[in-house]
Amino acid sequence: MTAIVLLGPPGAGKGTVAEALAGKGYTHVSTGDLLREQIRLETPLGLEAKANMDQGKFVPDKVVVGMIRSLLESADRGQKFLFDGFPRTLVQAEKFDELLLSLEGAIDGVILLECPAEVIVERLSGRRTCGKCGTVYHVKYNPPAMHNICDTEGCELIQRPDDNEETIKKRLEVYAERTAPLISYYKAKNLIHPINASRSIAEVRSAVLEQLG
Numbered sequence: 428m429t430a431i432v433l434l435g436p437p438g439a440g441k442g443t444v445a446e447a448l449a450g451k452g453y454t455h456v457s458t459g460d461l462l463r464e465q466i467r468l469e470t471p472l473g474l475e476a477k478a479n480m481d482q483g484k485f486v487p488d489k490v491v492v493g494m495i496r497s498l499l500e501s502a503d504r505g506q507k508f509l510f511d512g513f514p515r516t517l518v519q520a521e522k523f524d525e526l527l528l529s530l531e532g533a534i535d536g537v538i539l540l541e542c543p544a545e546v547i548v549e550r551l552s553g554r555r556t557c558g559k560c561g562t563v564y565h566v567k568y569n570p571p572a573m574h575n576i577c578d579t580e581g582c583e584l585i586q587r588p589d590d591n592e593e594t595i596k597k598r599l600e601v602y603a604e605r606t607a608p609l610i611s612y613y614k615a616k617n618l619i620h621p622i623n624a625s626r627s628i629a630e631v632r633s634a635v636l637e638q639l640g
């Protein structure tokens with residue numbers, strides 16, 4: 428069992444990397460999706476997670492690790508995973524290592540998507556979405572034919588409330604704060620692969636595959 432951990436700020440193109448690695452046989456594990464599934468099934472872990480989230484708290488490390496444990500224990504020995512959103516704390520990273528060791532697995536590498544804040548702000552604050560068909564545009568890089576109007580639907584495009592500049596900056600700060608200890612942890616283990624994510628989607632994809640594909 429092998430694992431790749433994906434670290435990167437919102438807007439750095441984690442989806443692109445996940446797609447590229449899915450093509451190489453990696454199963455994409457999103458902790459957000461796992462949590463929603465456990466909550467939907469009302470498992471003990473799901474109920475505990477929900478109780479914390481309802482109070483505006485982070486989901487406790489032992490709940491998150493418990494979820495990952497049950498996923499890995501039921502996986503094939505040869506399976507390859509891409510972890511997105513896990514580990515998120517040092518405790519989670521340490522427990523993850525123990526868990527992999529007990530299953531004779533290992534982390535192949537940690538992809539660190541690096542992208543300057545101003546690039547991310549420009550990417551996300553320029554994003555516009557069609558409420559009807561879900562098409563995503565960008566005011567500068569992928570504009571519709573008519574200003575702020577969906578090409579297919581002809582309706583007005585909307586900006587997601589958390590895509591405004593202030594909120595994006597706040598999200599980037601939270602990301603940097605929470606991720607810094609993980610970066611040091613994996614750097615000390617020589618596992619970090621920094622990827623310049625300010626380039627085009629195609630360039631980011633080939634850089635990732637060159638290093639880890």
Ligand SMILES: [Zn+2]
Nearest residue numbers: 557560577580
């Ligand atoms: Zn549309």
